[in-house]
Amino acid sequence: MADPALPRRRRRRTAAAGDPARVFAALGEPAxxxxxxxxxxxxxxxxxxxxxxxxxxxxAVTKHLHALEQAGLVQGGRAGREQIWALRPERLGDAQRYLDRISQQWDEALQRLQAFVEDDGPA
Amino acid sequence: MADPALPRRRRRRTAAAGDPARVFAALGEPAxxxxxxxxxxxxxxxxxxxxxxxxxxxxAVTKHLHALEQAGLVQGGRAGREQIWALRPERLGDAQRYLDRISQQWDEALQRLQAFVEDDGPA
DNA sequence: TGGATACGCAACCATATGGTTGCATATTGT
DNA sequence: ACAATATGCAACCATATGGTTGCGTATCCA
Incomplete structure (x- = not known):
């Protein structure tokens, strides 16, 4: 990290990895x-x-930043009188992987359907 | 601005592809x-x-289904006295691509930072 | 036909959410 | 020290949200 403003790892109160809804909810607000x-x-x-x-x-921005922090998406630290907020890409990756997973489930469901049609379908 | 001379686009009640926040908001509720x-x-x-x-x-389930429909994530249809709801994977794909895109932006920002450090950094 | 099933609609309610304003505090720089 | 900057905190407000219950309607089936 080049930014000295970022404090050491502070892993508290942020969303667990297994809580994708929280991340989606955080991203679900346009602001x-x-x-x-x-x-x-x-x-x-x-x-x-x-x-x-x-x-x-x-x-309002501050509130949104806190919401994003709760979701584990951003991390803040002080630099003098400023508070600097940085993205924390891990949760984005979590969300991506979640979407990948259920998309894959969808594909598998389609394949099962195809197999069913081929097996039981119109002769 | 929509030119009245141009053929009118089909107006959808469901979320436009360029409205990822709506999809994320829909996915942001655990239920x-x-x-x-x-x-x-x-x-x-x-x-x-x-x-x-x-x-x-x-x-409550019905309400959630309507919310998901507004986001373009599901589609419903009748079968006798039942209403059947099916996933509509396109919007999921949109959300995936959106996350991919901003993740890529993040990577590019990292690369820019690296280039900056190599160029201007501690000699 | 009549009961059971599946659903839609509307009213209602408690809380969450997003936003604001006002004021206090800390930091910077002259 | 003092003014300007950057932020934190708390109160307040309007609306959105998620949930419920009650009741009416359509469909299936014995």
Whole structure:
């Protein structure tokens, strides 16, 4: 990590890996999804910087950041008088893998259906 | 702006592909995520069948199904006195691709950071 | 036909959620 | 020290959300 603002690993109170709904819920709010997106391609940003691009107040942004933190998607740390928030891509990976898994289940279900049709279907 | 001269696009009640937050919000409710998961590996199910596995009332399940429909994740149809709901995997694919995209942005940001460190960093 | 099954609709309720404003605190820089 | 900046905290508010119950309707089947 190049950013000295990021504190040491603080793994508390964040969503467990086996809680995909929490991550999806966090991403399900347009303002929050935007924050995640911005952190994704701009790197760690302060609350003030994040508020610049948003249409809501600083406090609203702060609340969203806390929600994202609860979901394990972002992590914050202080740098002087600023609080810097950074993306934490692990949970995004979790969400991806979850979608992959149920998509695969869907494909398997389709295959089972095909097998059933071939077996029992119209002669 | 929609030019009135252009052929009108089919207006859908369901979420547009470019509305990932809506899909994530739909998946962000544990009960709904469970419904999606069940439809994924069990195939189309009636409301009664879906209610069997749920801890909430049939009406709650119905509401969730409507929410999922709004997000474009499921589609319902009648079969006699039953209403059958089926998964609609396209939106899941959209969500997957969205996560892929921002994950990739994150990777590119990391690479930019590395390039910056190599260029300007401690000699 | 009549009962059982499957569902839709509407009203209602408690809480969660997203947003705001006001004010206090800490940090920076002159 | 002082003003400006960046943030935290708490109260407050309107609406959305998830859940329930009650009741009416359609369909299946004996």
């Amino acid at each position: 929050r999804l935007r924050i995640v997106s911005r952190l994704c391609d701009a790197g760690p940003l302060s609350i003030a910087r994040l508020t610049e691009g948003a249409r809501v107040s600083r406090q | 709904r995520l469970r419904i999606v998961s069940r439809l994924c590996d069990a195939g189309p199910l009636s409301i009664a069948r879906l209610t069997e596995g749920a801890r909430v009332s049939r009406q």
